[in-house]
Amino acid sequence: MASQPLVQANGLAKSYSAPRRTASPTMALRGVDFAANAGEVVAVVGPSGSGKTTLLYCLAGLEPATAGQIRLFGADLGTLTGDRQADLRSQHVGFVFQRFNLIGSLDAEANAMLPAQMAGKRVDRDAAAAAFAQVGLRGRARFLPRELSGGEQQRVALARVFLARPAIVFADEPTGSLDTRTGREVMDLLVKTAQDGACVVMVTHDLDLAALADRVVILVDGSIHAHLSAPSPAQLLDAFQQVDR
């Protein structure tokens, strides 16, 4: 395990100004401390609107923090220019977006190969085919996103990350559009990615999958409510139910 976390947040706060001045600003994160290391899977769970996506965006530098510090690969994001942050992301970070973010005019294979190509990494069509086979998408390489089901698009987004082999994977509900069996297969791939040395930070609503992570963070109303190490599904359910009460 790395001596220093690959990604770390201290006192991370994030507020969004209200759209069209309709209401007061939203405090999406209220002083979050978080760290994740190479070789581990950290799952983030919590009710809808609790700040999970915002946490991933801030950790990856896709949204600027309102307060607090984020270190990604030891670099303080607050001191890096946008270009340097983009370089860092391109080289080391993979992101599976909650809404997939595929490019509509590119077929599935081109979508999957794009981040690796943009980062100057070697990627060929055999590797793409292997990644598609891993996520159960054989025969779909030439399909456009609109010709794929939601679950298939989600798996293209996962193949895209596996192909680029980043040191950190942020995955926002990577199994949200998948059936139980396919979701479990994807989770196994994420666990294997961590066993191969990457750091995986994932958001999920599925407590059975979260229980397969090394650590689980429960986020409630922008704050960390609980932090569990390798919980059993029953322990996790118990901790989660305390949130609902």
Ligand SMILES: Nc1ncnc2c1ncn2[C@@H]1O[C@H](COP(=O)(O)OP(=O)(O)OP(=O)(O)O)[C@@H](O)[C@H]1O
């Ligand atoms: N761009 C934005 N502008 C204004 N408010 C936002 C924006 N993005 C998120 N929010 C607000 O911040 C809060 C946290 O949102 P976030 O998307 O992080 O929640 P989440 O835990 O990922 O929820 P879900 O489980 O539904 O995906 C919500 O109240 C949301 O309305």
Ligand SMILES: [Mg+2]
């Ligand atoms: Mg979300």
